[in-house]
Amino acid sequence: MSRNVVTFHYTLRDTAGQVLDASIGGEPISFLEGSGQIVEGLEEGMRGLAAGVKAKVGVPAAKAYGERDETQVQRVLKSLLPVEGEIKPGDQFRAGEDAFAPIVTVRGVEGDELLLDANHPLAGLDLEFEIEVLAVRAATNEECEHGHAHGGGGCGNHDCGCKS
Ligand code: ZN
DSSP, rough: OOOOEEEEEEEETTTOOEEEEEEEOOOOOETTSSSSSSSSSHHHOOOOOOOOEEEEEEGGHHHGOOOOOOGEEEEEEGGSSSSSSOOOOOOOEEEETTTSSSSEEEEETTEEEEEEOOOOOTOOEEEEEEEEEEEEEEHHHHHHHHHHBBBBBBBGSSSOOOOO
């Protein structure tokens, strides 16, 4: 079965219409179909769209970043964290050295303790994507092997850890 690489621009809003994120003004996003590079519901909503198409794709939380899990909110001693300087609610940092370590959000500061939330910042939110498809092309064998889309120069110009 052939897979496609789709390149698109998006504006992401919550259901109140507030812009949460956007690629407009920056580099468009490219993804390999079926690789999990973008959230499931967005990929479903974009399936079969041709280059040049603009669309609105609503994605419920369950098919975006999942529902919130309150057991992921924990009290941690500030001194146990590798963070220097003042910490305030809303601050975000990686929970470990690894580049893929989850992002945690500070929900509260109580004395020498922090309330840390390991839920994805967009967990629990129904999302509204406004997208414009810029290009659709067949994926290369290399992309299918790697499980992600490559830019113009192949794997060398993105940080996927599989440079060869
Ligand atoms: Zn690659």
